Amino acid sequence: MSKETLMIRDVPSEERPRERLVANGAASLSNHELLAIILRTGTRDSSVLQLANRLLQTFEGLRLLKDASLQEITSIKGIGEAKAVQIISALELGRRISQLKFEDRYVIRSPEDGANYVMEEMRFLTQEHFVCLYLNTKNQVLHKQTLFIGSLNTSIVHPREVVRP
CATH class of the missing domain: 1.10.150.20 (5' to 3' exonuclease, C-terminal subdomain)
Known part of the structure; x- marks a missing residue:
């Protein structure tokens, strides 16, 4: 030493x-x-x-x-x-x-609410991710799914991929 x-x-x-x-x-x-x-x-x-x-x-x-x-x-x-x-x-x-704050059904009333919902998880990603948030009739998040991981700055998704789940 x-x-x-x-x-x-x-x-x-x-x-x-x-x-x-x-x-x-x-x-x-x-x-x-x-x-x-x-x-x-x-x-x-x-x-x-x-x-x-x-x-x-x-x-x-x-x-x-x-x-x-x-x-x-x-x-x-x-x-x-x-x-x-x-x-x-x-x-x-x-x-x-x-991520605990999102365990209760998170309500999305604006684009900013949607961004806040996924921001912590997506903040440091190095590629484009196409993420869908599926809501009920009260705008509560039922499910979140990453449909596609693209390149550094593009993500190409067909509409049928969004509707299918």
Whole structure:
């Protein structure tokens, strides 16, 4: 271990991520501090904070990390299968929580309502997706279906594909 490696035990207790979360709430922590809490421990050569930073640097932040595979995450030095599974599980919980508001029948009264309904799921897609929302007579969403995934900027769908489901 090099002298410049600052282990979490060397950080004053009031500045450690877990203690700061308890004292100030989760919103007061940075992304790497939240990841450090999920990871729990570092390695012999890296503190958990350094490990979390390495993870964010490798995936250029949370945007690419959210889609990373188990193999991609475990390719980072210091992250084994157990830590990778914890990260993937936490990301999936976040994804599911972000979609909870739509579990009750979502009512669409305007194009903006439709966009809001699919925005979180579609925000970071890298290809065009043709998604249909099927509504009942009260404009409540009954079903959502991706009918076609196109190229970078086009998606060609025949009307019969929309009506068939």
